[in-house]
Amino acid sequence: MSSSTSRPEISADLIDKMRSAFRADTTSLPAMNAVSSTPVTRAALSRDVASSVDLSFSVHLPENAITSQNRSGRCWLFAALNTLRTPAMKAMNMEKEFELSQNWLMFWDKLEKANFFLEAILETRDEEVGSRIIDHLINSPIEDGGQWHMFVGLIQKHGIVPKAAMPETDSSGNTREMNFFVTTRLRAQAKQLRDMAASGSSDKDLRAEKEAMLAGIYRMLSVHLGEPPAEFDWQWRDKDREFHRRGKITPKEFYDEYVGIDLDEMVCLVNDPRPGHDYGKTLTVQHLGSVVGGPEITYLNTDSATIKKAAIRQMQEGESVWFGCDVGKHLDRKLGLMDLDLWDLDPVYGEHELLDKAGRLQYGQSLMTHAMVFTGVDLDEDGHSRRWRVENSWGKDAGDKGYFQMTDAWFDQYMYEVVVHRRYLEDGLLKALDEEPIVLPPWDPMGSLAL
Numbered sequence: 001m002s003s004s005t006s007r008p009e010i011s012a013d014l015i016d017k018m019r020s021a022f023r024a025d026t027t028s029l030p031a032m033n034a035v036s037s038t039p040v041t042r043a044a045l046s047r048d049v050a051s052s053v054d055l056s057f058s059v060h061l062p063e064n065a066i067t068s069q070n071r072s073g074r075c076w077l078f079a080a081l082n083t084l085r086t087p088a089m090k091a092m093n094m095e096k097e098f099e100l101s102q103n104w105l106m107f108w109d110k111l112e113k114a115n116f117f118l119e120a121i122l123e124t125r126d127e128e129v130g131s132r133i134i135d136h137l138i139n140s141p142i143e144d145g146g147q148w149h150m151f152v153g154l155i156q157k158h159g160i161v162p163k164a165a166m167p168e169t170d171s172s173g174n175t176r177e178m179n180f181f182v183t184t185r186l187r188a189q190a191k192q193l194r195d196m197a198a199s200g201s202s203d204k205d206l207r208a209e210k211e212a213m214l215a216g217i218y219r220m221l222s223v224h225l226g227e228p229p230a231e232f233d234w235q236w237r238d239k240d241r242e243f244h245r246r247g248k249i250t251p252k253e254f255y256d257e258y259v260g261i262d263l264d265e266m267v268c269l270v271n272d273p274r275p276g277h278d279y280g281k282t283l284t285v286q287h288l289g290s291v292v293g294g295p296e297i298t299y300l301n302t303d304s305a306t307i308k309k310a311a312i313r314q315m316q317e318g319e320s321v322w323f324g325c326d327v328g329k330h331l332d333r334k335l336g337l338m339d340l341d342l343w344d345l346d347p348v349y350g351e352h353e354l355l356d357k358a359g360r361l362q363y364g365q366s367l368m369t370h371a372m373v374f375t376g377v378d379l380d381e382d383g384h385s386r387r388w389r390v391e392n393s394w395g396k397d398a399g400d401k402g403y404f405q406m407t408d409a410w411f412d413q414y415m416y417e418v419v420v421h422r423r424y425l426e427d428g429l430l431k432a433l434d435e436e437p438i439v440l441p442p443w444d445p446m447g448s449l450a451l
Helices: 012-024 028-035 075-092 102-123 132-139 148-158 176-198 203-225 251-258 304-316 357-362 408-414 427-434
Strands: 232-237 243-249 266-270 281-285 299-301 321-325 370-379 385-391 403-407 415-421 438-440
Touching: 012 028, 075 102, 075 148, 075 251, 075 321, 075 370, 102 132, 102 148, 102 176, 102 203, 132 176, 148 251, 148 266, 176 203, 243 251, 266 304, 281 427, 299 427, 304 321, 304 370, 304 408, 304 415, 357 408, 385 408, 403 408, 408 415
Parallel strands: 266 299, 281 438
Antiparallel strands: 232 243, 266 415, 281 299, 321 370, 321 415, 370 385, 385 403
């Protein structure tokens, strides 16, 4: 144990020095008085920034009615489905209030995650309880969050349905209790499988038991979310008041007929500037996924300028862009504004050094937390981006009737990934997709899920 001389305490003299310095600074007392009676983000809000919000964009796609994920972490599903409902609405000449069922995909996501988790438990059966990998796996086996390729796996396997075919339930919009009880069951099942493996059970017996376990999870999810239909009747009246009847249709047929986008042609670009994480390389994360046998989660690491260029080109061609960012930083929810200059904190806290983007990833200060959709961008005379228009899933009371605005400087610091079509990337960058990805450990920040 180190001695007290090598680890000095906070002495009375040091406290006196800090007290004197605080009192000597003419900004300290006004800051204390202000923040003691109002949140610091209100007290430090820059009125110049708040009053300069401009809702005009040089590239601005037609926008649909805003959606709400309510008290759930399904932003990645909402954002992805919001990019797909536009072509579906175009194919059916639908009103902008049309939605695809987020509850449908949530059901299959939970069930697939349960299977993915139990398979990971079998794969790591020789690991000691308390090891870092086991602790990681059992921490949150069916959390609400996800990544783009998890969405692709769900669509390719299960298809989609209109919201009317599987509407929201209380648990789909408020997932805490459902997640608690399903997680409780899964952790008990993990112990049971590990105990069976330790006692010499065969792979055949272990997987037979796993199937029985999944049947119990299916029942729990059906109780909370409703049972997903194998097929449904589809008919609708379009915005010209013309009636259409398709009749019986399966979820995969619905996707093929009314959306039809080849999701394998979409590429997930990320910006990971940490030392040793070279641009032009692909990345993946160990034990990250949901659909066993589905597409591997693959990121193509590149610089922020390349990501912007691809996103702008896609919107200029009339297509919105799914993206993931660290939404909680420099955000005013009411204004719907993401701006690095949103708060003037130096007079409140005093000047201090801040981490750069790589440092924030390395020291746990930032990672991707939320997924949304770009529906517009404002370009200057030279074609460079200034501001970005964002479709969120927090309901219509936030921002501009649910739409947010992001400054270009904020994009550079807190944007982590976008999904674009391959055609918007240069051939040299696409070649990296044919290489074996660098495998990151399960707890790497690039493995975070949009919640």
